[in-house]
Amino acid sequence: MDGDERLKPPDKGGGECECLMETEGFKASADICRKRTGDNLSSEPLPKRTITDPESGLGSESNIYKHPSLEVNCRKYDVDDFGPFIVHVSRIADSPNSGVSLKPIRLGAFLVEGGVQSVKKDGIKQVGRNRLSVEFSSATAANEFLSHELLNKHKLKAEIPSYNISRLGLVRGVPTDWSMEEFVNATEYKEGHGKIMKARRLNRKIRRDDGSPAWLPTQSVVLTFEGQSLPKKIYAFYTSLVVEVYQLPTIQCRKCLRFGHVQNACRSNARCYKCGQAHSGDTCNIPSERVRCLLCTGRHLATDPTCPEFDRQKRIKKIMSENCVSYMEASAQEPVPNPYSRTSPEI
Ligand SMILES: [Zn+2]
Numbered sequence: 001m002d003g004d005e006r007l008k009p010p011d012k013g014g015g016e017c018e019c020l021m022e023t024e025g026f027k028a029s030a031d032i033c034r035k036r037t038g039d040n041l042s043s044e045p046l047p048k049r050t051i052t053d054p055e056s057g058l059g060s061e062s063n064i065y066k067h068p069s070l071e072v073n074c075r076k077y078d079v080d081d082f083g084p085f086i087v088h089v090s091r092i093a094d095s096p097n098s099g100v101s102l103k104p105i106r107l108g109a110f111l112v113e114g115g116v117q118s119v120k121k122d123g124i125k126q127v128g129r130n131r132l133s134v135e136f137s138s139a140t141a142a143n144e145f146l147s148h149e150l151l152n153k154h155k156l157k158a159e160i161p162s163y164n165i166s167r168l169g170l171v172r173g174v175p176t177d178w179s180m181e182e183f184v185n186a187t188e189y190k191e192g193h194g195k196i197m198k199a200r201r202l203n204r205k206i207r208r209d210d211g212s213p214a215w216l217p218t219q220s221v222v223l224t225f226e227g228q229s230l231p232k233k234i235y236a237f238y239t240s241l242v243v244e245v246y247q248l249p250t251i252q253c254r255k256c257l258r259f260g261h262v263q264n265a266c267r268s269n270a271r272c273y274k275c276g277q278a279h280s281g282d283t284c285n286i287p288s289e290r291v292r293c294l295l296c297t298g299r300h301l302a303t304d305p306t307c308p309e310f311d312r313q314k315r316i317k318k319i320m321s322e323n324c325v326s327y328m329e330a331s332a333q334e335p336v337p338n339p340y341s342r343t344s345p346e347i
């Protein structure tokens with residue numbers, strides 16, 4: 001095994017994770033506003049692990065509802081939003097410097113040159129290899145920056161991350177025979193919270209008698225609320241339903257074993273979940289006593305949910321869900337233990 005491999009974060013800077021968050025949030029508007037990196041979630045089974053809610057597992061269109069405005073609007077802050085007013089800036093993918101990392105101080109100089117004001121002091125942060133976060137002091141300043149001429153001049157694009165202007169809530173107990181449109185139209189909640197932009201019923205993975213996977217609708221629904229607050233309760237048909245903060249799922253790519261995307265969206269080379277070398281684990285014939293996890297060096301498969309790295313990824317997703325921050329900001333709060341314990345359970 002490459003000794004350095006385990007010290008690298010299992011996700012390359014969080015780009016894939018942001019992709020996942022956008023999948024959860026403003027997918028339709030993202031389709032229109034910018035080029036997407038691909039978010040096909042695989043229905044391929046992972047060893048010993050179940051992906052709880054890939055969109056590809058949806059049984060029918062009635063399992064998803066999208067507000068019509070999702071089809072036309074690019075994301076902007078509302079005057080009622082209380083901040084932070086963050087805009088993400090990245091290089092346009094096919095620009096000459098797209099492979100070179102974008103540094104905060106260089107972008108800061110572009111902003112000064114372009115006369116952009118209302119940027120907070122120390123407000124530019126790196127949140128990905130080719131992605132910077134710029135914090136403005138007002139909603140208007142952030143919105144105006146989205147179409148500033150300096151972006152074109154320097155081949156940059158700016159967008160408001162969906163997790164900054166929407167909140168994901170989970171409600172349980174929604175009868176499985178209701179369509180999402182029917183349900184959303186019946187809901188009411190306190191004023192001051194934004195409208196429901198999207199509703200998506202979660203599915204549960206089961207095995208048919210012949211071993212093939214199938215997806216069954218559950219009574220749990222993920223609601224995307226516009227704005228920066230989540231109502232505590234919603235009302236429908238003379239009853240109330242508690243709205244919990246939706247915990248983003250932890251998913252692992254079966255091909256490269258990194259977290260935050262699945263095989264169909266993978267842009268990396270294969271790594272073996274049995275021995276850690278550069279080949280697919282499905283065809284690796286290493287004897288079980290020589291199995292070693294490339295994430296933590298423990299004596300288990302790199303897809304084993306008892307791996308401490310899987311726990312760390314779950315903690316990162318919890319921080320992302322509860323604090324509405326990017327993967328990079330969340331993972332900075334959960335550094336990789338160095339070295340990982342070598343006393344992990346034997347398989
Ligand atoms: Zn991958």
Ligand SMILES: [Zn+2]
Nearest residue numbers: 272274275284
């Ligand atoms: Zn192998």
Ligand SMILES: [Zn+2]
Nearest residue numbers: 293296298307
């Ligand atoms: Zn491990």
